[in-house]
Amino acid sequence: MLRPDQIVTGARLSARDPGYCAASLDCGVLMLPESTAEVSTICSHANAAGIGLVPHGGLTGLVEGTASHPGQVAISIERMARVLRIDPDQRIAVVEAGTVLQDVIDAAADHGLMPGLDIPSRGSARIGGLLSTNAGGIRVLRYGMARQNVLGLEAVLANGEVLDAMNCLQKNNAGFDLKHLFIGAEGTLGIITRAVIALVPRPRETRVALVAAERFEDLAKLLGAARSRFDSQLLSFEVMWPEYYRHTTAQAGFGLLPLAADHPIYAILETGHWHPEPGDCPLTEFLGGAFEEGQIIDATVAQNEAQRSAIWRAREDGDSIEGHFGACIDYDIGMELSAMPAYVARLRARIAHTAPEHPPFFYGHIGDGNLHVTFGLPPERLAARALFDDAVYGSLDGVGATTVSAEHGIGEEKRAVLPLSRDATYLSVMAQLKACLDPKGIMNPGKVFPR
Amino acid sequence: MLRPDQIVTGARLSARDPGYCAASLDCGVLMLPESTAEVSTICSHANAAGIGLVPHGGLTGLVEGTASHPGQVAISIERMARVLRIDPDQRIAVVEAGTVLQDVIDAAADHGLMPGLDIPSRGSARIGGLLSTNAGGIRVLRYGMARQNVLGLEAVLANGEVLDAMNCLQKNNAGFDLKHLFIGAEGTLGIITRAVIALVPRPRETRVALVAAERFEDLAKLLGAARSRFDSQLLSFEVMWPEYYRHTTAQAGFGLLPLAADHPIYAILETGHWHPEPGDCPLTEFLGGAFEEGQIIDATVAQNEAQRSAIWRAREDGDSIEGHFGACIDYDIGMELSAMPAYVARLRARIAHTAPEHPPFFYGHIGDGNLHVTFGLPPERLAARALFDDAVYGSLDGVGATTVSAEHGIGEEKRAVLPLSRDATYLSVMAQLKACLDPKGIMNPGKVFPR
Structure with a gap:
């Protein structure tokens, strides 16, 4: 049984931030379970009654995947937010699904480690949502999507059964690897309640550069050259077209422009260095070569944290478009x-x-x-x-x-266009899986599947 | 319709090598489709008639996953073995599922690339089998299992429908990522017919060392130190206990022992170097330090291809145990x-x-x-x-x-012990997926699922 404070309605609900999806709280009821057992109880009751459940993580999703509607119940994992274990030898973090990504980053940092996964909304995005949406972000080039950074998870099924796939071994071929069903399923097949996250060694130094080029094609060449030169040291390679760069760098408080705003196209390169030599800056040297070869027309390598932040802010402050x-x-x-x-x-x-x-x-x-x-x-x-x-x-x-x-x-937003990317057989298999694991259709109803 | 030469029975069948599983050909009928369409036709007929199909790749599996029995039909993908495309810019290989791993390695090498996946049976293992078993191998430490090295695949379902999940983009969150259903399913959910394999830059040099230690714990420390020192340059870290090392190095034709055979425990370290400096051997330097710290008691770094081969043969010649x-x-x-x-x-x-x-x-x-x-x-x-x-x-x-x-x-061999690794709910969800995608149970019957 949930306590009254775990069921939010009325004015208490209206006072809450719906996050990036205005309709998140439209259902009028939000439940705040504090354990897997409580999630299980909620699911089994909802399943028996045929009530739709809308899982909420950090509410940073961008496709109306957390929208709820009258008659449904939203269920947030925010009170299940403990880092349960960091094992530096096996390089894993065992966490409750409500843990905010930044908290995993902080806990791992104490051991010289970090999750490979990183996204701009790291301060509010929760692990359960990151896995359910198979989040990408700014280091996919190096570490892959969320899926590639998880060893195991626990999920509550529509009927309330708890699926224990909390694998913490690097390799496990004992039967189907069921965790993959729930990663990227956007809550339509079950609710992720715990996870085993892979950690990677934190670089001792990172170097960040902002470059400008005449043409996209030059940046594509630069990317190829950077991958050859830096291989697994290349953490990020992000491109901004000039409208975007001009917008984010024109926001109040941005400060000095890292590069002039009138170039045709920009890229940010970030490299990680685990064994840096004093005085050594391979990124500067590399970009010098690219400049001589005409691939770039201007470049700046951050010399301190303020410059580093400014360059990343130019990229990460996409929210300012909405603000403006x-x-x-x-x-x-x-x-x-x-x-x-x-x-x-x-x-x-x-x-x-x-x-x-x-x-x-x-x-x-x-x-x-x-x-x-x-x-x-x-x-x-x-x-x-x-x-x-x-x-x-x-x-x-x-x-x-x-x-x-x-x-x-996909969420609610792209249901109609999903068939542009997947054919009828593909969609039919998706629907069969949905019917198999959630026959009453209570798990995040109306999301993902084309109408 | 298959031609007569595509249906192998009787003496022609008896003349074939059953591979690592003596019972592979016990069903008495082997079909050799040459296209996805032919695989589809076979599946839809088998499904209509309720005939079990046993998919065969390179027959290098070790758990009786290719065993067939009277009344069933074996289906080999060996005639679907073309490398369809190597794209060095996107670093992908598009192949038919019957392609032998060595052929992918060779085709990629022309572009300075290689699959991350590598296993000792690379000369006969086929991509479809490697994916169906989520193969591991000697470079999992660096590149992950087969699953981590595939972007997309095509699979024929039990009813003959062709699932097109031939994604070749690095990121694709358009709906469920259905390829993961078939990876590691050992042919029980469908037959993989094509795949998009991720390629990685081939190192310019690799360095291989064999070391000996007093105790396993010392090697565990050495592994930690090697991961810190080499990070993504560390390709392999393999351990052999002395009975194994003595056995494989005592085989006819082995030649000179890389290290004496009376040490308590051995490890092979392989590092990859993409930008080697002339004369530089960081592995030698690293092992010198480990020797001084007492983590190892003896070591040799291969100075030429013959020494490299000998060290790897000590590890890879496990088949000689059966031979002996x-x-x-x-x-x-x-x-x-x-x-x-x-x-x-x-x-x-x-x-x-x-x-x-x-x-x-x-x-x-x-x-x-x-x-x-x-x-x-x-x-x-x-x-x-x-x-x-x-x-x-x-x-x-x-x-x-x-x-x-x-x-x-799991195959047939470990069905009985699978419950040691997976609980009842986990096994039940596996069974539900099986019933959903293969309701008549024609896909590799008797494999994976506990009896």
Whole structure:
């Protein structure tokens, strides 16, 4: 039985922040279980009664995956937020699913370790949500998506049964690896309650550079050269088109520009150094060569933490688009690197024609083929979303291998366009799995599956 | 319709090598499809008729996963063995599932790349089997299991439908990532027909050392130090207990011993160097330090290809145990590193008591917590297998986190002991998935699931 303080309704509920999804709390009831057993009880009752459950983590998702509706119950894992164990020899962190990523980062840092996974919303995103959405982020190039950084997990199924897949061994081929069912399923197959997260050695130093180039193609070459030169030392390679850079660096309090705002395109490179030699800065040397070869036209390597923060802020402050315009629409499509510049040009042209007052902001993890597109607009224009959807997804036509979601997932927002990325057989197998594990459809109803 | 040469029976079948599983061809019928469409046709007919299908790859599996029985049909993917595309920019290889691993290695080498996955049976193991068993091998420490090295795949389902999950993007969160259902499922959920394999930069140089130590604990310390020193340059860390080393190095044609055979325990370290400096051998320097600190008592670093081969042959020639004794029983259990020495001592003592004429050979990938145990014995003693099972699995009692299979999988051989590693709920969800995707149970019947 939950205590009264674990069931939030009315004014107490209205006082809460719904996070990135305005409709998160629309169902009117939020439960705050404090243990796997309590999650299990909630699920089994909801299943018996046929009540939809909407799992909430840190509410930093971008695809309306936490939206709830009257008649449903939201269930937050925020009170299950303990780091249960850090094992530096095996390099694992065992955590409750409500643990905030930053807390895992802090706990691991005491042992010279860190999770490979890192995203800008590290201060509020919770492990259960990061795994449920198979989060990506700024170090996928080096460490992979959330999926690649988890050894095991525990999940509560729709009927309340607790699936123990808390593997902490590096290798385990004893039967199907069921954890993969729940990673990236966006809460539609069960609720993740605990996890075993892989840790990696924290670099003694990181070096961050911001570079500018004449053309995207030059940055693609620079990426290839950086991967050859730095291999596993290359942690991040992020690209910003100029509209985006100009916007984020123009925000109040940004301070001095790391590079002038009138270049055609920008990239951030971050390298990690586990055994740095004093005085050595291989990134500076590397970029010197790139400059001589004409791949870049300007560059700055951060010399202190303030400069480092400024460069990353230019990239991570995408929220300021919403802040500035009042609302925004985000896309996180994926395609092969070679297809990206033509796509950007095509979408720009299309928008210039159909909605010239809302030019797209482009940025992304190009090392992973992931392009983010954001439109800033006043809230009343959100109703015109279809116009932007048509432009973004329509411009994918003929591009070759693409995805409508490289990392954000599907949620409610992209249900209609999922068939652009998956064929009928694929969707049918997804639906069969859903029916198998959640026959009454109580787990995050209305998410992921096309309407 | 298959041509007559694609259906092998009678004398033509008897002439074929059944591989590592004597019962592979016992069903009496082997089909050799040449395309996904032909695999699909076979599956849909078998499904309609309720005939069990046993998928065959390179037949290098060690757990009777390819055993077939009268009334079933074996289906080999050996004629679907083309490397379809190597893309050096995206670092992927697109292959048919019958492609032999060595052929992928060779095709990638032309571009300075290689698959991260490598196992001793690379010359005959096929990609479909490697993925279906989520193969491990000698570089898991660096690149992970087969699962971590695949971007996409195509699989034929029991009913003949073709699931297209041929993703070639680094990131794709468009719906469930269904490829994971088929990786490690040992052919019980479908037949993998194509795959997109991730490639990694081939090191310009590798350095291989064989070291000897007084105690396992010293090697565990050496592993920790090597991971700190070399991080992602450390490709392999393999341990051999002395019975194993003495056996493999005593085989005809082995030549000079890399190190004396009377040391208490041995390890092989392999490092990869992508930007080697001339004359530089960090491995020699590192081992010099380990010697001074007393972690190792002897060491040799290969100075040429012959010495390199000899060191790896000492590790990879496990087949010589079967060759010498006539038969063998293999185990590939997993546990935390700290538990390993006590486990080895306990199992040795138990066998000394119950079967002193068959002392265990121990070796393994200790960086991954994976311990291999092999017993050599005359074929007529195979009937006494239960005695060895009892000793190996019984000795896991109280060890903490363990697995009955770190990498080989379950097949027919370990069905009975799978419940030692997975609880009733876990097994029930596996069974539900099986019933969902293969309701008539035609896909590799009798494998994986406990009897």
